[in-house]
Amino acid sequence: MAKKKMAPPPRKLSPDSSADSKLTLKELLGADVIGKLKAQADELKASEAAARERKRLAEEEKRKAEQKRLDNDFEHLLNNSSSDWRKFK
Secondary structure (H helix, E strand, O other): OOOOOOOOOOOOOOHHHHHHHOOOHHHHOOHHHHHHHHHHHHHHHHHHHHHHHHHHHHHHHHHHHHHHHHHOOHHHHHHHOOOOHHHHO
16 A cells, blocks of 8 residues: 655744734845836837737738738629719719
């Protein structure tokens, strides 16, 4: 039979380690590290926004090219035009 491994007993906290647990991450990190992280986050947001804008422009150009192709297609124009020619007199 396989033996089950027992988990080690939980460690008791010393009085000075409880003071460390009350510190926040912002207090533990230096101001320069926080500044670098914020700059990196801003740079990432800007690059994502630029990528979304490029994608939107590419889709718009693709849509315009398709519309131009359809405008030159006589069959498409004939099928999608109004059959009431009296209003164009």
